[in-house]
Amino acid sequence: MTWQQAVENVLKEAPGIFGIAAMHLETGETVGHLDEELFQLASAFKIPIMVTMMREVEAGRIRLDQRVTLKWEDRVPGSGILQELDAGAALTVKDLATLMTIVSDNYATDQILELIGGIDKVNEHMHELGLSQIHLRHNCWELLNHCVGMNEPAPSQAGFDEFMRREESGNYELLHDVSMPTRDNNVATPAELNRLLIMIARKEILTEASCELMLDIMRRQHYNSRLPYLLPEGTKVAHKTGTVNAVVNDAGIIYLPEEKGMIAITALSRGVTDKESAELTIARVAKAIYEQAISVRTAD
Secondary structure, eight states: OOHHHHHHHTTTSSSEEEEEEEEETTOEEEEESSSTTTTTOGGHHHHHHHHHHHHHHHSSSSTTTOOEOOOOOGOOOOOOOOOSSSSOOOHHHHHHHHHHHSSHHHHHHHHHHHHHHHHHHHHHHHHHEEEEEEEEOHHHHHHHHHHHHOSSSSHHHHHHHHHHHHHHHHHOOOOTTSSSOOOTSSEEEEEHHHHHHHHHHOOSOOOOHHHHHHHHHHHHSSSOTTTTTTTTTOOOEEEEEEEEETEEEEEEEEESTTTTEEEEEEEESSSSSSSHHHHHHHHHHHHHHHHHHHHHHHHH
């Protein structure tokens, strides 16, 4: 069975529309399903943000040990833990990048975006890398605002409280659909996000140390109910999840055993009807590709 057949078999029962891109870095074996279509990235957009942050570190414009003091009025809701801390905590840039990735902290993400000069800086860097189909429009605060029909330009205590009220009550009218696969949202094709992962894994961008730091952070991911879920116990996966409304995503690097190489894999979705089923679909896709890669390498 080919990789393509294995993936298509899994997607026959998918609870939504899935875009898949995967590549074995050593053999060049690939698979793609709707991999040239745009999908909302959700928190998978934190991968290009981290890459851009590391470029700024290498350029000497920010430092990994530089400390950022948290302010109560800057809190961002949604995933993460920093919104629960008292004001005045001072975290390093590396701490923020780690929290942005392993627990998808939205407050940490927006602090990093502010440090590096905003979303446009990320788009510029992606385009410099030849990744024109990775296009970001909103920071976390703006994205979450749209999810509950708000349009507050910047964080505030009043805005945070209003978001929480709307989310808890469900009493709001959407002004903008963040799930739409258009450049009005944070989007990418699975193929291009996977190309970015391949560049990181092959140490083709930035320095080798910077790439290894990003992979090390991604290997510490706490949310493992997608790509790693059905893989053999102990399998290393450096990845970043993403979820918003009817979007359930995961993207990363799977490390095969016995030095059999690495697989870069991106799974993006839209129109998901059941989150747990979507997570299981991503897990089954990863397992199918993993098993095909192992069987071929074993035969070789």
